[in-house]
Amino acid sequence: MRILLINPNTTEALTERLAASARMVLPPDAELATVTARRGFAYISSRAEAQIAGAEVLSMLAEKAGAFDAAVIAAFGDPGLSAARELFDIPVTGMSEAAMLTALSLGERFAFVTFTPRLAAWYGEQVTRAGLGGRFAGTFTPEDGFSDIRNVAEDLREPLLRTCLTASKTADCIILAGAPIAGLADEIAGGVPAMLIDPVRAAAVQAAGLCRLFPAGASHGSFARPPAKPSTGLAPALSRRMSPPEQN
Structure with a gap:
């Protein structure tokens, strides 16, 4: 089981703190990897910052698509959580x-x-x-x-x-x-x-459990993958994720 911990803050020290805590409660067969936002804020403290961070979360998930079985959005306030569930076919959990x-x-x-x-x-x-x-x-x-x-x-x-x-x-x-x-x-x-x-421990444990219960994540109902459409100016991996097949 491969779980990706995504820190939407740009502070690497926070990623290390979050990962150390999450690893304390994960099952032995869970491998935790981390990624830290390259764009945004040292720490997210407002609605506007969270909106920007949510877009970065989607870009990071798109870059890692296919390499992980579940993901944890490791910022309180869960920036990008609903959008990530809609766009990616794995369980995605949020700290809040x-x-x-x-x-x-x-x-x-x-x-x-x-x-x-x-x-x-x-x-x-x-x-x-x-x-x-x-x-x-x-x-x-x-x-x-x-x-x-x-x-x-x-x-x-x-x-x-x-x-x-x-x-x-x-x-x-x-x-x-x-x-x-x-x-x-x-x-x-x-x-x-x-x-x-x-x-972060609650989110990590939930991600591990959902891997076993619902490995495809929230893939039905309102969280079914939205129709593909062309985009302009998005990060390449995210653009490919959202574009019609003929444009990939």
Whole structure:
């Protein structure tokens, strides 16, 4: 089983952090490879940035088409997730969706804890889109700032722990939201009276399971492959994926 972890952020250190966390929970027969966005932003923190990152996700998937059995979009907010499911014939999972689905199996109410209030509104939209507002306890963030996106988990460890304690007063499950804090759940779980969920692990486990249950991914209904049509200016691999056969 070959799983591709796609980091839509351009920071390679985040890719390494995400992959290290995901590998901790994958089955022995799963091989994880990674790819980091070449275009975009060091870390995605707005709707506009996510829209741009989603297009890059599709280009990266098109370049790797046929080489992997499943893919994980490793950015909270799941940029490009629905489009990727529509266009590629493999299971594709996203961190936000997978973490929320996992939370539903572990508790009644869940919350997000993330590292900056700038992300709260956009992250909250993922809950609304999933129709889970009745199970959502809100997004919680520390007041402390950070200087380097590569070191957020280390620099904000204690503030994030305190924030999780606050969130645990109203939530059974806490999703540690955002690629920069992947892997932190293990480090602070003992100090928090709630279930801590690492989104990239949830997405990786889901991808592995879907490989066995539905190896073709979301290939029917509204996620059936859309009709091919000519394009202009797209990355070559993505253009070939979307063009009529006679133009390939």
